[in-house]
Amino acid sequence: MNIPPLLGDGQGNYRVRIVGNSGTGKSTLSAYIATKINVPHISLDALFWEPGWTMASNDEFKERVTATMTEYSKGWVIDGNYNVLGTLISDHATDVIWLDPPLWFYLPRILWRTLLRLLKMTPPCAEGCNETLGNVLSADGIIWWCISNHGHCKRKFGEMLARSSIEKGGNMRRLNERDGDLTMWKAELEKMLRTH
Numbered sequence: 001m002n003i004p005p006l007l008g009d010g011q012g013n014y015r016v017r018i019v020g021n022s023g024t025g026k027s028t029l030s031a032y033i034a035t036k037i038n039v040p041h042i043s044l045d046a047l048f049w050e051p052g053w054t055m056a057s058n059d060e061f062k063e064r065v066t067a068t069m070t071e072y073s074k075g076w077v078i079d080g081n082y083n084v085l086g087t088l089i090s091d092h093a094t095d096v097i098w099l100d101p102p103l104w105f106y107l108p109r110i111l112w113r114t115l116l117r118l119l120k121m122t123p124p125c126a127e128g129c130n131e132t133l134g135n136v137l138s139a140d141g142i143i144w145w146c147i148s149n150h151g152h153c154k155r156k157f158g159e160m161l162a163r164s165s166i167e168k169g170g171n172m173r174r175l176n177e178r179d180g181d182l183t184m185w186k187a188e189l190e191k192m193l194r195t196h
Helices: 026-037 044-048 058-071 103-118 133-137 142-164 181-195
Strands: 015-019 041-043 076-079 095-099 172-175
Touching: 015 026, 015 142, 026 041, 026 076, 026 095, 026 181, 041 044, 044 058, 058 076, 095 142, 103 133, 103 142, 133 142, 142 172, 172 181
Parallel strands: 015 076, 015 095, 041 076, 095 172
Antiparallel strands: none
């Protein structure tokens, strides 16, 4: 069976959801895909967090996500995993990509990214949400979140994949960057885009 790298809706529109634990490369892949297929890259972090690490209410967050998907109904790439959204994004996505490298592979990357954010050498995950050493090292900090959330993500997205795997007629695929899946998938995407 020859499965294209992106399914789309059959009319040239792609609505892609990228999921995975913090630090697995969701934002990087989302920006890459959005550029390649000429659609907006939408970060759920940017819709959820307000300056000073203030959280949007659940209703407000859902409204922001719904409004954004409606505004760009022809196509988007959305990255993030907020449980409060349930299946809101996946129900509208033509493709779901789960980034699932082993923790030892991506933990150094999140440490590096966090250091760069602490030094203000890269932008924060959302406007006005700058990292501080105190919040990075806290029990609520991104590093501990990454480590403690790894198993949860594997279970949650593994169950989702079992229900909606692309090999079973669904729209979800798993990519393990460590095994070279991501590199092969990008090459297939480039090939698909050259022929369309």
